Amino acid sequence: MRIVSLAGGIGGARFLRGLRAAAPDAEITVIGNTGDDITLYGLRVCPDLDTVMYTLGGGIDEEQGWGRRDETHVVKEELAAYGVEPQWFGLGDRDFATHIVRTQMLDAGYPLSAVTEALCTRWNPGVRLIPMTDDRTETHIVINDERGRRAVHFQEWWVRMRASVPAERIILVGADEAKPAPGVLQAVEDADAVILPPSNPVVSIGTILQIKGIREALEGKTVVGVSPIVGGAPVRGMADACLSAIGVETTAQAVLELYGAALIDGWLVAEEDAGVSLDGVRVVARPLIMHDAGAAAEIARAALGLAGELGAPVAVSGEEGR
Amino acid sequence: MRIVSLAGGIGGARFLRGLRAAAPDAEITVIGNTGDDITLYGLRVCPDLDTVMYTLGGGIDEEQGWGRRDETHVVKEELAAYGVEPQWFGLGDRDFATHIVRTQMLDAGYPLSAVTEALCTRWNPGVRLIPMTDDRTETHIVINDERGRRAVHFQEWWVRMRASVPAERIILVGADEAKPAPGVLQAVEDADAVILPPSNPVVSIGTILQIKGIREALEGKTVVGVSPIVGGAPVRGMADACLSAIGVETTAQAVLELYGAALIDGWLVAEEDAGVSLDGVRVVARPLIMHDAGAAAEIARAALGLAGELGAPVAVSGEEGR
Incomplete structure (x- = not known):
């Protein structure tokens, strides 16, 4: 059995751990979001890929949901002592090593997909993790604050500002030129089913769907999505801030309509959202x-x-659903 | 009073701390050896510059003589877990931050001299530290072991092999094209005296003297050298392995002759080496x-x-010599 899943960070990674448990014999291919990627201190950081890799590989800080467990922060303290900016992004020492290895491989000419595969040989996540694209794309957020209208990197908006400044627009820089990474379209073609975790529908799943050819390939498959919105609020994170930026309500119904019936065949919602419906989509309510x-x-x-x-x-x- | 000093690593740095104490009001310019520099994990490491900077700036591991005190080694452990080579070079977490900052600035186009100045704004070493050159030079060692005759980076020979394989030749790659860094020749010209610490005469001082124009500039000044050899043995380190590679005996006399009377005006030797002499050089014996x-x-x-x-x-x- 072959399953393809798309994933952002914490929520997606935790769902994937459940998917791996639910289908231990399946070949699971995860297409990871790289729109959150950022270069810090000359090092290329891929937060979502790493969260999936660490979570499925047993290295995650479970409490926090991202970063390494038993983490220390000596390098970050020293960079701050040198006055290096930014200081709002929390890279730990163990995590730094991952970014050092990744950057060295990228500088040597390896594409991100090959780098990710190499890193995963250590972590053995039990899934095949492929970045959505080897091309550089970055999610930028147009805001309008006391400093005026300007675009900031997604991480600056998300981590530094905690998404407290309204996003006017969300732009995936590089989306027009980006091609799916090797293996992405083939994995979709070969898939028996595609599962969308309750990841952020705008800056995680929505970003992956912007890469040319991926949405079209998915539309030919049986796709089941898990609603990231339960009773009008995100399962986790700040998806509401992203949804309002694109004029979509924070409801399981609105996210389903955003994805659309051409993409989604089955939609899993929470019991309080049992009334959600869309022509051509089978909606099932479960505890989410x-x-x-x-x-x-x-x-x-x-x-x-x-x-x-x-x-x-x-x-x-394993255990049957009820 | 303006003093210029040349320096390698540990011995040079410790001597410089003494020089700063002996001449607290002097403007001391230190021309640092960069032949030991190496790129590890994509990061540019300058061991001698850093040893001088940390020692004079109060950040050195006093016991070890190099690296940071209160150092931790999480990044190195993680790199090893990824299987990254080499694993024989001991970079600590605090030290990593220095190399990350340096590499980012170099990649941004700053010359090493500007980077070194920027790093020193944190450390306040009390001297002006200038790399001998902004051009990339690296000391390579020709060895002939069970794998045949080959050149290895100085650090591989020095740190990994502990200089146990005889050096057939010592080559400063890039020496022909390297120019003194901005400020080096001017500092020498302006100097009231030049002091050579008991650094390695081959791979530290000898390397600096290979940069076009530096030896010639020094020959016009009053230069006093401190013998790195006491009673036929290096004061510290493995200078004997370097001296034998270039066919020079490990004696205070032979090192003086290696430097030559055109360069050296005064030569400080240990009391057991009081018999050393060379025409045109004033030799004084003191505890060294x-x-x-x-x-x-x-x-x-x-x-x-x-x-x-x-x-x-x-x-x-301060206190007078006896």
Whole structure:
């Protein structure tokens, strides 16, 4: 059984851990968001790829959801002592090593997909993790604050400003030229089902869907999405700030309409959102809060079960959904 | 009073601390060796510049003589977990930050001299530290071991092999094209005296002297050298392995002859080497072992005193030489 999933950071990574538990024999290919990537101190940082890699590889800081567990912050302190900016992005020492290795490989000419594969040989995430593109794309946010209207890197808006300044526009710089990384379209073509985790529909899943050819390839497959919105609020993170930037309500209904019936075949919503509907989409209500790894696996089982009901040749392992 | 000094790593840095104590009001310019520099994990490492900067700036690991005190090694452990080579060079986390800042500035187009000046604004070493050149030069060692005759980077020979394989030749790659860094020749021209610390005469001082124009500029000044050899053995380090590579005996006499009377006006030797002599050079015997900072200052006072006797307009501060 072959499954393709798209993923952003924390929420996507936790869902994927559940998906791997729900389908332990499946070949799972994860197409990772790289719109959040940023160059800091000359080092290329890929937050979403690393969150997936560390989470599935057992290296994540579980409490925080990102970064390495047992992390120290000596390098960051020293950079601050040199007065180096920015100081608002929290890179730990263990994490620094990942970025040093990645940057050295990129500088040597390896594409990001090859670098990611090399890093994963250490982490053994149990899935094949491919960046959405090897081309450089970056999500920039147009804001209008006391300094005037300007574009800032997504991370500056998200991490430094905690998305407190309204986003006027969200732009994926480089999207026009970016091609899917090698293996992305083939994995989609070969997939028995595609599962969209409850990742951010704008700056994670939405970013991946902007890479030429990926949405079109997905539209030919059985795609089941897990709503990132429960009862009018994001499952986690600040998806509402991103949705309002593109004029979409923070509801399971609105996100489904954003994705559209051409893409989505099955839509998993929380029980309080049972009234959601869209022509051509099968909507199923289930508990969607990922309290722990078991809950994530249960949601993944429900998503796979829904894909099966829709005709995808998928089998669900372990405890049955109710 | 203006003093120029040339310096390698540990021995040079400790001597310079003594020189600063012996001449607290002097403008001291240190021309640092960059032949030991190496690119590791994509980061530019300048061991001698950093040893001088950390030692004079109060950040050195006193016990070890190089690297930062209170150092940790998380990044190095993580790089090893990724299988990254080499693993024989000991970079600590605090030290990594220095190399990250340096590399970022170099990549942005700043010359090494400007980068060094910027790093020193944090460390306030109390001297002006200039790399011998902004051009890339690297000391390579020709060895002939079980893998055959080949050239290795100085650090591989020095650190990994502990200089245990005989050096057949020592080559400063890039020496022919390298120009002195901005400020180097002017500092020499303006100097009231030049003091050569007991640094390695081959791969530290000898390397600096290979940069076009530096030796010639020094020959016009009052130059006092402190012998790095005491009673037939290096004061510290493995200078004997370097001297034998160029066919020079490990004696205070042979090193003086290597430097030559055109360069050296005064030569400070240990008491057991009192018989050393060379036409045109004034030789003075003094205790030369740098047990501690006080001993280093005493040696520096003796060197300045000798420069004064030779006609240089220098004044010695603090406790008089005996």
